[in-house]
Amino acid sequence: MLQKLGKGDVDIFSPHFKKNNVVDSVLWSSGWLSNVIIIAIIFFLFYNWVPLFKTVSPIEFFFGTRWYPTVTPPLYGTLPLLIATIEISLFSLILTFPISIVVTIFMTFIAPKKIRYLIKIFLEFFSSIPSVVLGLIGLSIVSPYLQNTFNLDTGLNVFNASLMLTFLTIPITASMMEDFMVSFPREQIEGAEALGATSIETLWKVILPGLKGPFASIAMLSMGRIFGETMIVLMIAGNAAIFPTSIFDPAKPLSATIAAEMGETAVGTPHFYALFGIGVIIFFITLFINLIGESIRIKYEMEMRRN
Amino acid sequence: MEVSLKIENLSAYFGEKKILDSITFDIPSKAITAIVGPSGCGKSTFVRTINRMNDRFENFRTSGRIILDGEDVLSKNYPLESLRMRIGMVFQRPNPFPKSIYENVAFGLKIHGIKDKKTLDESVRSSLKAAAIYEQVKDNLSLNAYKLSGGQQQRLCIARALAVKPEVILLDEPTSAIDPIATKQIEDVLEKLSEDYTIVIVTHNIQQAARIADYIAFIYLGKLVEFGKAEEILTSPKEKLTNDYLTGVYS
Numbered sequence: 001m002l003q004k005l006g007k008g009d010v011d012i013f014s015p016h017f018k019k020n021n022v023v024d025s026v027l028w029s030s031g032w033l034s035n036v037i038i039i040a041i042i043f044f045l046f047y048n049w050v051p052l053f054k055t056v057s058p059i060e061f062f063f064g065t066r067w068y069p070t071v072t073p074p075l076y077g078t079l080p081l082l083i084a085t086i087e088i089s090l091f092s093l094i095l096t097f098p099i100s101i102v103v104t105i106f107m108t109f110i111a112p113k114k115i116r117y118l119i120k121i122f123l124e125f126f127s128s129i130p131s132v133v134l135g136l137i138g139l140s141i142v143s144p145y146l147q148n149t150f151n152l153d154t155g156l157n158v159f160n161a162s163l164m165l166t167f168l169t170i171p172i173t174a175s176m177m178e179d180f181m182v183s184f185p186r187e188q189i190e191g192a193e194a195l196g197a198t199s200i201e202t203l204w205k206v207i208l209p210g211l212k213g214p215f216a217s218i219a220m221l222s223m224g225r226i227f228g229e230t231m232i233v234l235m236i237a238g239n240a241a242i243f244p245t246s247i248f249d250p251a252k253p254l255s256a257t258i259a260a261e262m263g264e265t266a267v268g269t270p271h272f273y274a275l276f277g278i279g280v281i282i283f284f285i286t287l288f289i290n291l292i293g294e295s296i297r298i299k300y301e302m303e304m305r306r307n
Numbered sequence: 308m309e310v311s312l313k314i315e316n317l318s319a320y321f322g323e324k325k326i327l328d329s330i331t332f333d334i335p336s337k338a339i340t341a342i343v344g345p346s347g348c349g350k351s352t353f354v355r356t357i358n359r360m361n362d363r364f365e366n367f368r369t370s371g372r373i374i375l376d377g378e379d380v381l382s383k384n385y386p387l388e389s390l391r392m393r394i395g396m397v398f399q400r401p402n403p404f405p406k407s408i409y410e411n412v413a414f415g416l417k418i419h420g421i422k423d424k425k426t427l428d429e430s431v432r433s434s435l436k437a438a439a440i441y442e443q444v445k446d447n448l449s450l451n452a453y454k455l456s457g458g459q460q461q462r463l464c465i466a467r468a469l470a471v472k473p474e475v476i477l478l479d480e481p482t483s484a485i486d487p488i489a490t491k492q493i494e495d496v497l498e499k500l501s502e503d504y505t506i507v508i509v510t511h512n513i514q515q516a517a518r519i520a521d522y523i524a525f526i527y528l529g530k531l532v533e534f535g536k537a538e539e540i541l542t543s544p545k546e547k548l549t550n551d552y553l554t555g556v557y558s
Contacts, residue, residue: 185402187398187400187402188402188404190360190363190398190402191398191402191403191404191464191467192404192414192418193360193363193391194358194360194391194395194396194398194468195391195392195395195414195415195418195467195468195471196387196388196389196390196391196392196415196418196419196471197388197414197415197418198388201418205414205417205418206404209405209406210404210405303405303453
């Protein structure tokens, strides 16, 4: 129903309505500013990376199997770093995803209201733990434990890093999942229950299948988050630029390499340029992962919009 | 008249608020009973109480009894799953699952443990036929149900409810989100179904009740004002309230 305009109301459809030019231009320019900043970042990364190819071939940079920037002649092969990042991220996602689903299901379907709030508060609290603190825990508690229990050379390895990254990511992943779970269409839940489905059957046969799209998208977004995380892997992945063959091998992921080496690198050297190149790799892979995640989400929303 | 459901002194509350107040009447078997009344009078709550759909709300409670085959379905001992197999429901807005047409209709059977492909196929086919949608979808049972029109989706939901072979079908304003032509199709389906099923339909549309109902129950402010044969209620209501409602004094 259209309502009559009262005194002091503004008819925004009136031809006499003047747009608020200040607000309009602030919104417009801040929207564009963010685009400009992203383009500037990309430009900046490339600007500091491209000179590397005067001394190192792109094939060597992308597919070289050895990263030894301090030997002579220096070797700038990023493949072991990339593999280490992928291995740690995938393993961490494999841990994060099912645990988050279980936490979410427990929160939304099983726990009584009070406990649900407690878990929520706990998750919020957990997500506010700085990653450096998780790094310290990995370093001082998990690492010696792993070393002694599995009789390893070092407890600083892929497994330890993945585990700590999992703790870092679960709160974010679970709360994204919970948003979707809570807002799952009530009509569909009732539709299933009206056919005699128990709540577990409704969960397995209607809700979880219905959330495939969002959960796939959440998996990608979590992956993107894990991929670029630096502090934990810098502290506890073991910092050895080798191909990790088992999850108990130490490794040196991309992001940790930049953080560890940038400080001791002279500006304008091939090493400096190579570190920017690593930045480019992280940037584009993360961008790509997030784009896939977003496109899955959009596709799902289009499907759910009926008729 | 044969009785399907005996409603005895039924009251329902959300928290402190009384939504239904001491409703007593018998719902006749194999006939269409329309529940009419102004919005907010408790019509929907009434049908949702019959199959205990409101049990999901923590602050919902009832008193009184609803007797089906000599047993009180409101009793906590009455298993919800078997109650809902015997009393099916179709909702206001079509709510198919985002699955194929076939999977939608087979859903109820599958959760009740029927796996035999032949039984499923046969049941899906006969249910779709009974809901008068089979001819339109028979070549494309794997189509996602969301691709159907609103009216088709609602008939699919009727087919889905029929597949588990209920005795009673509750419909909560099933045509309020649907265009007139699709409404007519659904009304035809319901009239046909009333030969074999007990049908309880909530409607705010008196014309609809006049077109299809055999019996009408008029509810006002949570109380049953009048129940009787449709033509009697429509032509010579005993209560002044009913008469006022029918002549449009309030709506």
